[in-house]
Amino acid sequence: MRHLMSPLDFSVEELDQLLDLAGDIERHPEKYAHTCDGKKLATLFYEPSTRTRLSFEAAMMNLGGNIFGFSSAASSSAAKGESVSDTIRMVSCYADICAMRHPKEGAPMVASAVSSIPVINAGDGGHQHPTQTLTDLLTIRSLKGRLDHLVIGLCGDLKFGRTVHSLVRALARYAGVTFIFISPEELKVPGYIKEDVLEAGQIPYKEVERIEDVMPELDILYMTRVQRERFFNEEDYIRLKDFYILNNKKMRLAKEDMIVMHPLPRVNEIAVEVDNDPRAAYFRQVQYGVYVRMALILTLLEVHVC
Numbered sequence: 001m002r003h004l005m006s007p008l009d010f011s012v013e014e015l016d017q018l019l020d021l022a023g024d025i026e027r028h029p030e031k032y033a034h035t036c037d038g039k040k041l042a043t044l045f046y047e048p049s050t051r052t053r054l055s056f057e058a059a060m061m062n063l064g065g066n067i068f069g070f071s072s073a074a075s076s077s078a079a080k081g082e083s084v085s086d087t088i089r090m091v092s093c094y095a096d097i098c099a100m101r102h103p104k105e106g107a108p109m110v111a112s113a114v115s116s117i118p119v120i121n122a123g124d125g126g127h128q129h130p131t132q133t134l135t136d137l138l139t140i141r142s143l144k145g146r147l148d149h150l151v152i153g154l155c156g157d158l159k160f161g162r163t164v165h166s167l168v169r170a171l172a173r174y175a176g177v178t179f180i181f182i183s184p185e186e187l188k189v190p191g192y193i194k195e196d197v198l199e200a201g202q203i204p205y206k207e208v209e210r211i212e213d214v215m216p217e218l219d220i221l222y223m224t225r226v227q228r229e230r231f232f233n234e235e236d237y238i239r240l241k242d243f244y245i246l247n248n249k250k251m252r253l254a255k256e257d258m259i260v261m262h263p264l265p266r267v268n269e270i271a272v273e274v275d276n277d278p279r280a281a282y283f284r285q286v287q288y289g290v291y292v293r294m295a296l297i298l299t300l301l302e303v304h305v306c
């Protein structure tokens with residue numbers, strides 16, 4: 001039985017197969033409409049989510065399966081003091097697969113150690129968010145036609161943003177990828193990612209503060225929100241929250257075929273005027289998230305469709 005804790009749990013070849021499957025689902029949704037009839041997905045969300053939870057639920061429903069779960073720790077037995085391990089042992093008796101989001105780094109990993117059903121990490125603290133990464137990879141491959149030889153700018157909260165941490169690890173495995181990290185000093189990408197992933201793999205990267213300085217170089221601009229819930233004090237958040245605001249004036253500096261991505265939710269970091277720019281890909285990204293989660297559920301449940 002397989003779980004998904006990190007995007008690196010899949011080899012590059014397995015990822016290709018998963019993205020191919022997601023592409024087939026996009027083209028022929030009817031072929032998959034009953035592939036999970038009678039199966040159940042549990043969504044165990046100890047932290048707020050709109051997109052990820054609903055995307056998992058839509059994915060399972062599109063496959064003909066059923067869903068149940070909770071959307072906050074307060075509405076689960078965690079409020080009574082139940083451990084994640086006990087909860088997952090119990091959920092294993094009810095469901096065939098589960099997606100877990102938790103504010104503590106490593107909680108889904110703890111669950112997977114005692115679970116008798118596949119566990120999907122749907123975001124653990126500031127650590128990883130592998131299904132957002134699968135979404136991002138499918139978006140990039142669909143819109144840019146490749147995952148290699150790209151210059152990707154990641155902008156905003158690179159310290160706490162788990163989507164950034166997972167995406168960098170995943171893209172670092174493809175040839176010719178260059179990373180440009182755009183952040184204020186306080187929100188730089190963590191040292192362990194620079195050392196263990198980038199320097200260890202001799203992957204080119206640079207760190208800058210001004211988005212305007214690098215805009216013309218980028219094939220992809222990945223914007224992120226400042227992660228308010230991970231700050232130790234509100235004053236720091238208020239000082240940093242509007243550090244970047246992408247607007248049409250800045251977009252004029254970018255390549256004609258650059259794409260703008262964002263895991264969402266957006267706060268102020270992308271002005272709504274940018275939504276009408278054909279290069280804004282963040283809402284299309286949401287749709288790719290459903291296809292890729294359908295492909296992931298089928299893969300982990302070992303459902304094969306001819």
Ligand code: NCD
Binds near residue numbers: 163263264
């Ligand atoms: C992201 C997350 O939860 O890390 N949201 C999402 O799942 N699409 C990004 C964020 O909350 O900023």
